Amino acid sequence: MDRATRKSLHQGDVTMHPEYEYRYDGHQGKVPGAQTGIEIRKTICSICNPLSHCGVDAYVKDGVVVKVEGSKENPHSGGTLCSKGNANRQYIYHKDRIRTPLVRKGDRESGHFIPISWNDALDLIAKRFLKIKEESGPESVVFYAGFPKWMRPFLKRLAHSFGSPNYCTESSTCFRASFMGAALNYGAMGPGDVARSKCLLVWSSNPFYSNTNLARGILDARERGLKIIDVGPLITPLTAHADIHLRIRPGTSGALALSIANVIIEEGLYDHDFVQNYTLGFEEYREYVAQFTPGVAEEITGVPAAKIIEAARLYATTKPACMMTSASPTTHHTNGLQNHRAIVALVGLTGNYDVAGGNLVVPPAYLYQQSPGLVTREPEFEQSRKWEQMAPRIGQAQHPAWCRLVPEAQAMQLPFDIQSGKPYPIRAMLGFGLNYRMWPGQDFMEASLKKLDFLVDVDIFMTDTAKLADVVLPACTSFERSELKFYPQQYVIWTKPVIRPLWESRSDAEIIFDLARRLVPDDGLMQKGYEACIDWMLEPTKLTLEELKKHPAGYTVTGAKAPPFQKYKKNGFATPSKKMEFTSTILAETGYDPLPIYKEPKLSPRSAPEVAKEFPLILTTGSRLPMFIHSRTFRLDWTRSLRPDPLLDMNPKDAHERGIAQEDWVRLSTPRNSIKVKANLTEIVPPGVVSMYHDYPEASVNLLVEPDYRDPISGFPGFKSLLCEVKKLMEGNV
Amino acid sequence: MNTPQLGFSFDLSRCSGCMACMSACFDQNDMPGNGSTFRHVSRIETGTYPSVSIRYVSLACMHCGDAPCVAVCPNRALSKRPDNGIVEVNKDLCIGCHACATACPFGAPQFPEGSFMRKCDFCVARVTQGLEPACARTCPTKALGFGPIEKLTEDKAKAASVKIVSSFNPNLAALGVGLTKP
Numbered sequence: 001m002d003r004a005t006r007k008s009l010h011q012g013d014v015t016m017h018p019e020y021e022y023r024y025d026g027h028q029g030k031v032p033g034a035q036t037g038i039e040i041r042k043t044i045c046s047i048c049n050p051l052s053h054c055g056v057d058a059y060v061k062d063g064v065v066v067k068v069e070g071s072k073e074n075p076h077s078g079g080t081l082c083s084k085g086n087a088n089r090q091y092i093y094h095k096d097r098i099r100t101p102l103v104r105k106g107d108r109e110s111g112h113f114i115p116i117s118w119n120d121a122l123d124l125i126a127k128r129f130l131k132i133k134e135e136s137g138p139e140s141v142v143f144y145a146g147f148p149k150w151m152r153p154f155l156k157r158l159a160h161s162f163g164s165p166n167y168c169t170e171s172s173t174c175f176r177a178s179f180m181g182a183a184l185n186y187g188a189m190g191p192g193d194v195a196r197s198k199c200l201l202v203w204s205s206n207p208f209y210s211n212t213n214l215a216r217g218i219l220d221a222r223e224r225g226l227k228i229i230d231v232g233p234l235i236t237p238l239t240a241h242a243d244i245h246l247r248i249r250p251g252t253s254g255a256l257a258l259s260i261a262n263v264i265i266e267e268g269l270y271d272h273d274f275v276q277n278y279t280l281g282f283e284e285y286r287e288y289v290a291q292f293t294p295g296v297a298e299e300i301t302g303v304p305a306a307k308i309i310e311a312a313r314l315y316a317t318t319k320p321a322c323m324m325t326s327a328s329p330t331t332h333h334t335n336g337l338q339n340h341r342a343i344v345a346l347v348g349l350t351g352n353y354d355v356a357g358g359n360l361v362v363p364p365a366y367l368y369q370q371s372p373g374l375v376t377r378e379p380e381f382e383q384s385r386k387w388e389q390m391a392p393r394i395g396q397a398q399h400p401a402w403c404r405l406v407p408e409a410q411a412m413q414l415p416f417d418i419q420s421g422k423p424y425p426i427r428a429m430l431g432f433g434l435n436y437r438m439w440p441g442q443d444f445m446e447a448s449l450k451k452l453d454f455l456v457d458v459d460i461f462m463t464d465t466a467k468l469a470d471v472v473l474p475a476c477t478s479f480e481r482s483e484l485k486f487y488p489q490q491y492v493i494w495t496k497p498v499i500r501p502l503w504e505s506r507s508d509a510e511i512i513f514d515l516a517r518r519l520v521p522d523d524g525l526m527q528k529g530y531e532a533c534i535d536w537m538l539e540p541t542k543l544t545l546e547e548l549k550k551h552p553a554g555y556t557v558t559g560a561k562a563p564p565f566q567k568y569k570k571n572g573f574a575t576p577s578k579k580m581e582f583t584s585t586i587l588a589e590t591g592y593d594p595l596p597i598y599k600e601p602k603l604s605p606r607s608a609p610e611v612a613k614e615f616p617l618i619l620t621t622g623s624r625l626p627m628f629i630h631s632r633t634f635r636l637d638w639t640r641s642l643r644p645d646p647l648l649d650m651n652p653k654d655a656h657e658r659g660i661a662q663e664d665w666v667r668l669s670t671p672r673n674s675i676k677v678k679a680n681l682t683e684i685v686p687p688g689v690v691s692m693y694h695d696y697p698e699a700s701v702n703l704l705v706e707p708d709y710r711d712p713i714s715g716f717p718g719f720k721s722l723l724c725e726v727k728k729l730m731e732g733n734v
Numbered sequence: 735m736n737t738p739q740l741g742f743s744f745d746l747s748r749c750s751g752c753m754a755c756m757s758a759c760f761d762q763n764d765m766p767g768n769g770s771t772f773r774h775v776s777r778i779e780t781g782t783y784p785s786v787s788i789r790y791v792s793l794a795c796m797h798c799g800d801a802p803c804v805a806v807c808p809n810r811a812l813s814k815r816p817d818n819g820i821v822e823v824n825k826d827l828c829i830g831c832h833a834c835a836t837a838c839p840f841g842a843p844q845f846p847e848g849s850f851m852r853k854c855d856f857c858v859a860r861v862t863q864g865l866e867p868a869c870a871r872t873c874p875t876k877a878l879g880f881g882p883i884e885k886l887t888e889d890k891a892k893a894a895s896v897k898i899v900s901s902f903n904p905n906l907a908a909l910g911v912g913l914t915k916p
Contacts, residue, residue: 029857030762069758079871080876083754215750219748237750237751240787640767642757651783683782683786686784
């Protein structure tokens with residue numbers, strides 16, 4: 001292709017920095033080899049969550065990535081990449097990347113920064129943090145990790161060694177509530193063993209857009225005859241493969257789960273041995289679920305009673321059966337945690353807990369990812385100081401059950417504590433990938449960040465949150481750093497940078513260890529550096545970095561033995577009673593109902609009929625789209641062009657009633673606020689429900705949610721069920 | 735058939751509409767990201783609540799056996815490669831008249847720069863080196879495939895036979911037993 005053509009092809013392309021724009025030669029097709037000078041180097045994609053992180057073949061020419069492709073050596077991703085992964089070049093070489101450390105000049109509204117050297121930046125941060133520690137105590141400094149998650153163990157250790165209990169993460173809105181639900185019932189519960197299962201109960205999860213490698217496994221299992229029950233208000237790509245779809249009204253999962261339990265118990269389909277010998281509180285549970293007959297549940301959930309009965313029988317009588325939930329759809333409700341407990345109780349009730357083809361209990365190897373038989377010392381590494389030796393955590397008073405189970409502070413409470421100064425002042429924060437749009441009522445979080453004495457943000461791009469910081473540090477991408485990664489296939493990789501860090505960016509780990517030298521000189525292990533800490537964590541696996549470095553394309557561990565099944569028979573459950581708890585001891589002790597009770601979402605047509613008069617539609621937010629992962633790929637043309645406008649999914653029936661046509665501009669309102677979006681008429685959503693993706697910079701739906709619209713137990717926001725109205729915008733208002 | 739005709743295979747039941755094929759194509763071909771694309775993914779909805787079916791279809795140039803674009807091109811800019819049947823465009827001959835776009839039933843021809851036509855070239859430079867087209871390689875659900883048409887047809891028939899047999903005896907399917915050649 002000639003240069004003139006290329007130039008015209010790139011008209012309107014503003015994503016990539018021109019310095020790294022690749023000169024494409026169509027005839028050679030970027031085929032690697034001596035002729036093209038393209039070499040393949042191995043890395044991983046870390047744009048999305050740690051359960052994916054597909055293996056990447058980076059095609060590198062003259063030190064620049066010219067193409068990416070899935071790595072076939074990676075048994076998890078098997079040579080595939082998703083729509084986000086294929087856009088890695090626009091991510092790496094984006095023009096918005098932060099080039100140097102920056103220090104703010106002027107007030108927070110000015111957005112004016114000047115470059116500063118790394119040494120000066122790190123010295124400045126250390127000086128301010130140590131001064132604040134001296135004046136107000138170490139707890140006044142908050143350490144926060146957003147996306148990606150790979151730096152978490154090091155950041156948590158830095159926080160605790162510094163003396164602050166206030167290490168918190170994006171997990172304050174993601175996964176941890178589902179984890180809590182399972183932990184309250186069982187101590188721990190792992191994902192479904194799909195490959196060996198005969199029936200899969202998918203409870204509001206869409207792995208096709210959140211974990212494509214898992215989705216591929218489900219399709220393969222389906223072709224072998226796996227039965228599938230799909231639960232959720234939306235139609236996902238999975239729905240077409242389901243034998244039964246239970247299309248609930250958002251927020252009513254708990255009622256459906258209790259009704260399924262009702263059918264299973266009434267018909268005697270439960271596992272009598274398990275219930276009799278290994279559970280606590282079954283009689284109270286049985287009594288409670290008695291009121292959730294299929295008829296009652298039909299009224300609450302909108303799912304026909306006959307379908308509930310059919311699904312209950314299929315799940316309870318097909319052995320083994322497994323359950324798949326997701327990180328947050330079941331728990332982003334004001335009764336989310338209890339709903340989730342009611343859902344996962346079905347696993348034990350049917351005898352599918354920790355059996356082949358059921359839901360296994362395998363401890364994570366490293367960073368949330370399991371690799372059966374391999375477990376690192378990550379938890380011991382992270383927690384360098386006992387909780388008792390530190391001040392109470394943010395959220396300790398409001399969310400005691402969280403603090404019993406989750407070794408982090410509850411970040412959803414953070415803006416309230418900054419604003420109130422209670423129980424102690426929060427004065428400074430070190431954030432990695434911090435995004436105030438993640439908080440319900442994001443403007444409240446934004447205003448709270450502005451109140452801090454000192455805010456440091458580490459990020460790849462100059463985000464709206466980074467613009468509020470006093471010091472901004474440039475991080476690099478996964479292509480520019482070394483990191484440890486485990487996969488479920490007992491495959492492990494220590495990546496080598498495939499390109500040098502761009503501009504003056506550095507790996508998050510390097511930044512943390514440089515700060516550790518200045519902030520926690522007494523932490524002997526951290527002073528030994530990043531690789532020494534990795535080796536320390538790896539110790540129980542018998543793996544070493546020295547060995548892993550010999551395998552740049554990764555390494556499959558042989559001889560690691562997966563843990564046995566039904567471990568509870570020998571060890572009991574990791575709950576206070578050592579039994580599976582239908583009635584939770586921890587919830588009773590922390591002042592909540594021990595049963596997995598059902599409550600309506602605080603804003604639903606049934607619970608708030610007065611509000612529903614003006615706001616009759618149910619708003620559900622944050623359901624995954626394939627090309628976005630939270631806010632991380634909005635700025636890439638290759639992903640953004642796949643869904644350029646902020647689209648509100650709306651059923652054609654609701655749209656027609658409001659005179660709304662496809663792609664009309666509409667106003668989406670809740671009692672709190674409103675945003676301007678475009679209507680997307682689709683049967684993906686049922687009538688009465690609209691669905692909006694979160695985090696669009698120009699139409700952020702979290703503005704519409706009150707900061708305290710949260711589950712009291714977990715602290716999770718009720719993002720997935722509230723009330724709203726949609727009105728067509730007239731010409732003049734557009 | 736002496737010279738194989740290459741083609742894409744597409745399994746409608748496995749496509750999730752994730753558009754990984756589109757972004758892989760963007761990356762392979764350095765596309766501008768302004769909406770111009772050689773591959774399209776469409777959502778097809780049938781029925782209304784509560785009886786709805788939603789499917790996704792991924793389409794690019796089909797490299798048709800009897801390609802209408804080749805037939806209508808007034809300047810013979812389009813041709814079928816004799817060795818593999820890939821429909822190629824010669825940019826030096828293309829006059830940008832859009833006749834091919836009018837004739838193509840799949841919307842394959844694109845005019846991203848407003849002058850000559852560009853479309854999917856089956857990643858011919860990769861394929862002739864034994865690599866897969868970028869879209870087929872990346873497909874997370876393995877809905878997209880490629881190969882000589884004859885082989886794709888045979889594979890499809892085989893898969894259908896397995897389904898028929900397993901409908902009589904599910905255990906055969908569970909064991910991975912199908913109609914394979916004796």
